Amino acid sequence: xxxxxxxxxxxxxxxxxxxxxxxxxxxxxxxxxxxxxxxxxxxxxxxxxxxxxxxxxxxxxxxxxxxxxxxxxxxxxxxxxxxxxxxxxxxxxxxxxxxxxxxxxxxxxxxxxxxxxxxxxxxxxxxxxxxxxxxxxxxxxxxxxxxxxxxxxxxxxxxxxxxxxxxxxxxxxxxxxxxxxxxxxxxxxxxxxxxxxxxxxxxxxxxxxxxxxxxxxxxxxxxxxxxxxxxxxxxxxxxxxxxxxxxxxxxxxxxxxxxxxxxxxxxxxxxxxxxxxxxxxxxxxxxxxxxxxxxxxxxxxxxxxxxxxxxxxxxxxxxxxxxxxxxxxxxxxxxxxxxxxxxxxxxxxxxxxxxxxxxxxxxxxxxxxxxxxxxxxxxxxxxxxxxxxxxxxxxxxxxxxxxxxxxxxxxxx
Ligand SMILES: Cc1cc2nc3c(=O)[nH]c(=O)nc-3n(C[C@H](O)[C@H](O)[C@H](O)COP(=O)(O)OP(=O)(O)OC[C@H]3O[C@@H](n4cnc5c(N)ncnc54)[C@H](O)[C@@H]3O)c2cc1C
Numbered sequence: 001x002x003x004x005x006x007x008x009x010x011x012x013x014x015x016x017x018x019x020x021x022x023x024x025x026x027x028x029x030x031x032x033x034x035x036x037x038x039x040x041x042x043x044x045x046x047x048x049x050x051x052x053x054x055x056x057x058x059x060x061x062x063x064x065x066x067x068x069x070x071x072x073x074x075x076x077x078x079x080x081x082x083x084x085x086x087x088x089x090x091x092x093x094x095x096x097x098x099x100x101x102x103x104x105x106x107x108x109x110x111x112x113x114x115x116x117x118x119x120x121x122x123x124x125x126x127x128x129x130x131x132x133x134x135x136x137x138x139x140x141x142x143x144x145x146x147x148x149x150x151x152x153x154x155x156x157x158x159x160x161x162x163x164x165x166x167x168x169x170x171x172x173x174x175x176x177x178x179x180x181x182x183x184x185x186x187x188x189x190x191x192x193x194x195x196x197x198x199x200x201x202x203x204x205x206x207x208x209x210x211x212x213x214x215x216x217x218x219x220x221x222x223x224x225x226x227x228x229x230x231x232x233x234x235x236x237x238x239x240x241x242x243x244x245x246x247x248x249x250x251x252x253x254x255x256x257x258x259x260x261x262x263x264x265x266x267x268x269x270x271x272x273x274x275x276x277x278x279x280x281x282x283x284x285x286x287x288x289x290x291x292x293x294x295x296x297x298x299x300x301x302x303x304x305x306x307x308x309x310x311x312x313x314x315x316x317x318x319x320x321x322x323x324x325x326x327x328x329x330x331x332x333x334x335x336x337x338x339x340x341x342x343x344x345x346x347x348x349x350x351x352x353x354x355x356x357x358x359x360x361x362x363x364x365x366x367x368x369x370x371x372x373x374x375x376x377x378x379x380x381x382x383x384x385x386x387x388x389x390x391x392x393x394x395x396x397x398x399x400x401x402x403x404x405x406x407x408x409x410x411x412x413x
Pocket of ligand 1: 053054055056057058059076077078079083084085086089093094095096097098102141142143144183302303306337
């Protein structure tokens with residue numbers, strides 16, 4: 001009887017949370033969703049043309065923001081479908097962070113906190129269709145070159161109001177563009193993620209060492225053997241998936257640190273490492289029995305070689321970009337999420353829309369356009385502020401840092 005009462009109480013709590021979750025999402029949609037254009041023929045007199053490279057979460061969201069604000073877009077996608085990396089994983093794959101932090105566009109409506117692959121792809125497709133992006137998408141079209149139209153472009157030390165760059169993609173079959181946006185990323189307990197993402201200055205003040213200890217204790221309290229021995233939390237993208245830690249703790253899964261020697265008929269041979277040992281330093285070889293091998297080795301970042309080198313000179317190449325997104329040589333080249341290395345935040349949160357709005361502002365208001373010197377100065381200032389950051393000034397950043405940069409930027413506009 002007691003357990004029956006408990007069960008119905010917990011079902012009630014679950015149902016209540018689901019309702020609250022839906023309510024919050026509808027409020028966000030009501031407040032932030034920009035209406036789609038009334039038909040595919042809109043905008044009839046576009047404010048500008050923007051080439052978007054990539055039809056993943058970032059590309060589709062960027063394109064939907066653009067079209068809703070009166071800019072025309074062409075989306076270039078090398079594969080034959082929308083959804084990016086989510087279309088290349090198995091159906092049991094799901095979000096690592098709470099979907100409330102993964103609202104890659106204001107129109108997104110999630111059914112649960114951790115939706116799986118099909119739902120993510122469905123949401124991307126929904127926005128793609130709703131914002132009439134279908135006829136504007138070129139599938140099976142890898143971008144191989146992005147060239148500046150001769151005679152256009154910012155003069156080296158010029159006045160930002162002088163003629164701006166125009167761009168040709170591949171052989172120019174889609175005409176001339178006013179801006180280019182490259183869009184992709186490589187990829188977590190919402191509490192730990194939020195704590196790390198809350199680091200405002202990206203460098204290790206003494207207080208952060210204490211904070212790092214607190215976060216480490218919280219995240220790995222039952223599985224101390226998982227704590228990295230040499231890498232700080234603010235150096236590489238941390239794994240803060242508490243479900244994984246729970247599975248290890250429960251004994252359902254054993255975590256072995258080591259280097260694979262070879263697969264065998266019965267499993268896998270591994271050179272086992274102790275926590276302090278670096279890759280390749282393990283000596284003891286052991287064989288682990290297994291029926292199935294899952295290679296969870298991550299994704300390779302797509303190359304960036306279609307841009308002219310001059311857009312990303314040494315020292316100001318990714319991720320050392322203006323506001324961590326714009327080429328310091330030309331504000332009309334934006335790389336949302338595409339130069340990201342390590343950090344903590346969320347790919348698809350509000351920043352995609354903010355970056356697009358900054359680009360729209362540059363396109364529409366000559367007074368807001370930064371010069372090369374100003375963009376480089378911004379990079380240099382951040383490098384100075386974060387000079388002691390163990391992960392590098394731009395190699396590791398948090399969502400709070402990014403948000404602070406964007407807020408400061410708007411303050412100066
Ligand atoms: C199982 C799984 C769980 C994840 N969970 C999270 C999470 O919880 N939180 C989080 O923040 N992130 C997570 N991620 C990371 C995920 O990669 C991003 O959230 C997001 O999907 C990336 O979208 P994107 O559009 O930036 O890049 P992609 O999905 O990689 O899309 C880029 C697109 O660009 C195309 N492209 C590349 N080069 C060219 C070219 N030269 N020309 C034309 N097209 C090109 C590619 O074909 C691709 O379609 C997860 C990823 C996976 C696989």
